[in-house]
Amino acid sequence: MKILIVDDEPFTVEFLRMALEAFGFTNLESANSASEALAIVKKANDPFDCFLLDIQMPDMDGIALCQQLRTDPAYKRVPIVMLTAMSDRAHIERSFSAGATDYIVKPFQINDLMSRIDSAARLSRQIISADRLVRQIASACQGQATPLGLKFEDAISFDGTPGYLEQPTFRNYIERMERSQFRYGGVASVKLQNASDLFDCSTPQSFLGLLVEMSDVLSIALKFEDCHFTYGGSGCFLVVKLAPDKPKFQNEVEFLVKKELSRADLRYPESDNNPVNVSVGRVFRNASGEYGSIDETLARARKRVQRIYA
Incomplete structure (x- = not known):
């Protein structure tokens, strides 16, 4: 999977890079802000397969970034995992309402993170099949096929x-x-x-x-x-x-x-x-x-x- 890590803490970004690489994920990119992340996404030749987003960031927070990513047809169904210190109900609710796939509270166990990443990978592999059904719904409603x-x-x-x-x-x-x-x-x-x-x-x-x-x-x-x-x-x-x-x-x-x-x-x-x-x-x-x-x-x-x- 091609993964984009977005966090304004350089130490967290480096830790996630090392952990993901140790578990075999090597196609990684990172950004220190939402605006940088959007720029990377826009310039990417191949789409990302998964996003790891912090919530508390300057300018645009991770929840707003998640919502923005979901407006792009290429990322309607790509796994977006929130990695954050915010554990209250309001942030969890806002994240899922914005389109997050999963939510992990810092500090987290590395094995738990890898388990969630593996789940995201399985979900990513199901996207083609799910998108087929979405297209079928659209065509069915229009009587086209x-x-x-x-x-x-x-x-x-x-x-x-x-x-x-x-x-x-x-x-x-x-x-x-x-x-x-x-x-x-x-x-x-x-x-x-x-x-x-x-x-x-x-x-x-x-x-x-x-x-x-x-x-x-x-x-x-x-x-x-x-x-x-x-x-x-x-x-x-x-x-x-x-x-x-x-x-x-x-x-x-x-x-x-x-x-x-x-x-x-x-x-x-x-x-x-x-x-x-x-x-x-x-x-x-x-x-x-x-x-x-x-x-x-x-x-x-x-x-x-x-x-x-x-």
Whole structure:
């Protein structure tokens, strides 16, 4: 991978260079400010595959730089990892909202950093496949082409939709937040009813078009609720909310989403034109209040809705 390190502390830049080179990453460049980083990106003959950004820098901070990078079509989906001493919820929230893929708090263990870099490398290798689906969504909405190889369980992306996070980023976001922030919040799933039957009887264009419209419904419905969502495949969206002091998380999500569905008058395609219905399920926590591993949480979110409303 070609990696750009951006940090105004020369010692940190040199440390990261040495650590990355020791683990086999040799295609490295560095910048001491956001403006220098943008200049390097602009002049680069080959695009970067990953960015490591500090937050606290003069002029433009790392979060603003992250947001700026995401406006470049070449870097819409490239991994951006924040490396920062800022551990408070506000900076984590702002970073992920700006498009960060992961967030590491200084001081960090070098093995942890390498693990995150390896995850970014795997994500980078998945970009071609994910971008294919993004292009298919765009062409499907315009009626230009039939997506090939689309499966019901595919975790499709919705580029540019406010509040949306890709699954790996969604997982990282949950892991970075303190568990206390989820005391009354957590993860819920919003599933299209009869989604499997709908997939079987619809064209790929129609099914993808419905998912795009549904992502817009969630984005609008949850705009002011401090929520993020992802699409987990199989007609199931997953919503995460930080709520340390509001105990009606699932009810709020269900009310807001169904209210926006009614307002948008979203209807099933190529069937009896009935209004779209969804089922909302809460992920159970264990006795200690923990959600376990993130992958298990996401799996339980999907199964919970399927078990209650199948």
